Amino acid sequence: MNMLVCVKQVPDTTEIKIDPVTNTLIRDGVPSILNTFDGYALEMAARIKDKDPSSKITVVSMGPPQAKAILQECVAIAANKGYLVSDRAFGGSDTLATSYILSEAIKTLEEKEGKFDIIFCGKQAIDGDTAQVGPEIAEHLGYPQVTYGLGAEVDGDIVKVKKEVDDGVEIIGVKMPCVITATKPDFDPRYPTIKSKMAARKAEYPVLSAADLTTIDLERAGLKGSPTKVKKTFVPQKKTGGIKIKEETAEESVNKLIDALTAAKVL
Amino acid sequence: MDFKFSPEEQDILDMLKELCEKQIGPLAAEIDEQERFPKENVEKLVEMGMMGIYIPEEYEGAGLSYLTYIGACEMLARYCATTSVVLSAHGSLCSWPILAYGTEEQKKKYLVPLATGEKLGAFALTEPSAGTDAAMQKTVAEDKGDYWLLNGTKMFITNASEAGIFVVFAMTDKTKGNHGISAFIVEAGTPGFSIGAHEKKMGIRGSATSELIFEDCKIPKENLLGQLGKGFKVAMTTLDGGRIGIAAQAIGIAQAAIDAAVKYTKERVQFGKRISQFQWTQFELAEMQTKTDAARLLIYRAAQAKQDGEPYSHLAAMAKLSAADVANDVARRALQMAGGCGYTREYPFERYMRDAKITEIYEGTSEVQRMVISGWMGVK
Numbered sequence: 278m279n280m281l282v283c284v285k286q287v288p289d290t291t292e293i294k295i296d297p298v299t300n301t302l303i304r305d306g307v308p309s310i311l312n313t314f315d316g317y318a319l320e321m322a323a324r325i326k327d328k329d330p331s332s333k334i335t336v337v338s339m340g341p342p343q344a345k346a347i348l349q350e351c352v353a354i355a356a357n358k359g360y361l362v363s364d365r366a367f368g369g370s371d372t373l374a375t376s377y378i379l380s381e382a383i384k385t386l387e388e389k390e391g392k393f394d395i396i397f398c399g400k401q402a403i404d405g406d407t408a409q410v411g412p413e414i415a416e417h418l419g420y421p422q423v424t425y426g427l428g429a430e431v432d433g434d435i436v437k438v439k440k441e442v443d444d445g446v447e448i449i450g451v452k453m454p455c456v457i458t459a460t461k462p463d464f465d466p467r468y469p470t471i472k473s474k475m476a477a478r479k480a481e482y483p484v485l486s487a488a489d490l491t492t493i494d495l496e497r498a499g500l501k502g503s504p505t506k507v508k509k510t511f512v513p514q515k516k517t518g519g520i521k522i523k524e525e526t527a528e529e530s531v532n533k534l535i536d537a538l539t540a541a542k543v544l
Numbered sequence: 545m546d547f548k549f550s551p552e553e554q555d556i557l558d559m560l561k562e563l564c565e566k567q568i569g570p571l572a573a574e575i576d577e578q579e580r581f582p583k584e585n586v587e588k589l590v591e592m593g594m595m596g597i598y599i600p601e602e603y604e605g606a607g608l609s610y611l612t613y614i615g616a617c618e619m620l621a622r623y624c625a626t627t628s629v630v631l632s633a634h635g636s637l638c639s640w641p642i643l644a645y646g647t648e649e650q651k652k653k654y655l656v657p658l659a660t661g662e663k664l665g666a667f668a669l670t671e672p673s674a675g676t677d678a679a680m681q682k683t684v685a686e687d688k689g690d691y692w693l694l695n696g697t698k699m700f701i702t703n704a705s706e707a708g709i710f711v712v713f714a715m716t717d718k719t720k721g722n723h724g725i726s727a728f729i730v731e732a733g734t735p736g737f738s739i740g741a742h743e744k745k746m747g748i749r750g751s752a753t754s755e756l757i758f759e760d761c762k763i764p765k766e767n768l769l770g771q772l773g774k775g776f777k778v779a780m781t782t783l784d785g786g787r788i789g790i791a792a793q794a795i796g797i798a799q800a801a802i803d804a805a806v807k808y809t810k811e812r813v814q815f816g817k818r819i820s821q822f823q824w825t826q827f828e829l830a831e832m833q834t835k836t837d838a839a840r841l842l843i844y845r846a847a848q849a850k851q852d853g854e855p856y857s858h859l860a861a862m863a864k865l866s867a868a869d870v871a872n873d874v875a876r877r878a879l880q881m882a883g884g885c886g887y888t889r890e891y892p893f894e895r896y897m898r899d900a901k902i903t904e905i906y907e908g909t910s911e912v913q914r915m916v917i918s919g920w921m922g923v924k
Contacts, residue, residue, distance in 0.1 A: 471593035
């Protein structure tokens with residue numbers, strides 16, 4: 278299998294605070310990490326590679342030069358090679374422009390690394406939380422997609438993806454080439470080893486600039502190509518969890534519900 | 545003089561820290577409470593390549609510096625003192641003498657599986673009547689022509705029931721005292737070799753400490769480690785290095801106790817103030833950290849000397865004496881700051897105090913360290 282994993286460097290949101298006055302993120306001193314869901318995506322690719330060691334995993338990230346750190350991390354964990362897509366012209370891209378640039382970068386990467394059978398993405402980045410880039414890449418490339426993947430197994434020319442849905446799990450067979458976005462599976466991503474970590478330090482991480490993406494339309498990249506306008510950022514009010522009433526019979530459930538509503542002075 | 549890890553070494557220690565934060569630390573109380581061997585931690589260390597961290601790459605190790613290995617022992621102890629001693633006994637006491645004294649064949653056969661972590665290592669010197677007076681070996685290895693016949697009992701052996709490879713000391717010539725001791729490599733499962741009673745300990749309760757029993761145990765001729773009659777030297781030089789790892793374990797415990805005390809005192813309110821606001825708390829913690837850092841520098845000095853091939857026996861002894869003293873002092877003071885809470889098992893303070901104690905005892909008691917240091921000073 279020839280696999281690509283799209284990754285993003287994000288601020289560690291467990292360490293981040295929001296300025297209550299300006300409602301903006303306080304980024305100072307916040308460490309940057311590999312987006313958690315991208316880590317799961319990489320692990321899914323790594324598990325396919327475990328079964329078929331001839332597989333190859335390439336990682337790509339769009340971001341500033343310091344995003345090389347997460348490519349290094351991915352190579353230490355499981356990837357064979359890492360590319361950074363970086364250019365000032367890409368700055369200020371929203372999800373639409375980002376997915377367009379990445380889809381163009383994928384075309385360029387395929388010239389170097391061969392056609393990708395599976396493109397993995399995290400379901401969303403933990404900073405923006407939009408969950409749009411993965412599906413949009415699939416649309417730009419005209420590939421089928423499965424979102425909220427919990428795991429993926431190759432079976433002939435299809436990939437069987439365990440997909441998380443509200444009331445359980447669906448197994449979806451999707452023909453390659455395809456895009457799969459990963460959510461939190463029931464396994465933890467593997468750790469690097471001393472040797473892989475040292476090798477990753479020595480590896481090279483080529484940078485693809487706008488000039489390298491030969492077919493790109495720069496009108497569709499960066500701020501110019503971004504129709505999204507952020508009007509307001511705010512901390513959502515904390516919601517408390519609901520109560521589920523499921524007694525043995527419907528009658529008992531209704532009675533319990535009425536009691537609860539009465540106690541809450543709704544009735 | 546450079547008291548920093550290289551960026552490459554720091555990277556590896558950071559990777560270990562992540563594992564410690566996610567898994568090893570959260571499991572520490574459970575491992576202590578259940579007195580069980582931290583198998584899952586060792587598995588992860590094996591996967592990472594930590595079991596052969598300083599072993600040269602030609603023997604499948606990671607080829608990192610001895611200093612990085614010591615840094616790893618400290619890091620592990622900060623989160624779980626039990627897991628730290630598993631690595632320390634494996635790395636310092638079993639792998640090192642084979643690396644230093646083994647033949648090329650022995651290294652290929654035994655050092656490689658130790659370095660990859662396929663097998664865990666242990667070191668067997670102590671006997672019921674040979675503790676600090678290690679030369680009083682009663683275990684005997686008789687030369688039977690084609691093989692060595694081993695008979696005797698070892699005690700307090702770390703990693704005993706879990707190890708696959710043991711470095712064992714035995715008398716090959718009773719008439720020669722120290723010079724009659726030889727070292728052997730013994731594999732688990734060798735007929736006549738069994739694991740005896742498991743010790744129930746005050747601290748590092750997850751480490752597998754047991755007796756080893758040898759009853760007409762046949763050891764292949766080629767498993768003599770080092771020269772015949774030079775086993776005592778093998779043991780003593782091995783322990784010199786081991787002490788640096790134990791010293792690192794001690795300051796790992798000390799640092800954990802300080803970190804827990806800082807956290808506790810910043811949360812605990814008495815007399816209308818966080819207790820960290822009291823100057824006594826601040827001064828106490830400042831002193832604890834300073835003592836810990838001073839011991840840490842002694843450890844790094846000893847590790848650097850060992851790495852550079854310089855004499856380090858006295859430096860290791862100073863590092864261990866100091867670090868063990870600091871660990872016990874700091875752990876006690878940290879517990880005192882947490883008062884009644886510190887005395888309960890809800891908090892880690894009492895575990896740190898129990899874990900710290902052993903560092904004054906094993907791989908040479910603090911009294912032995914004083915003997916080594918004063919001997920080096922020429923004080924007779």
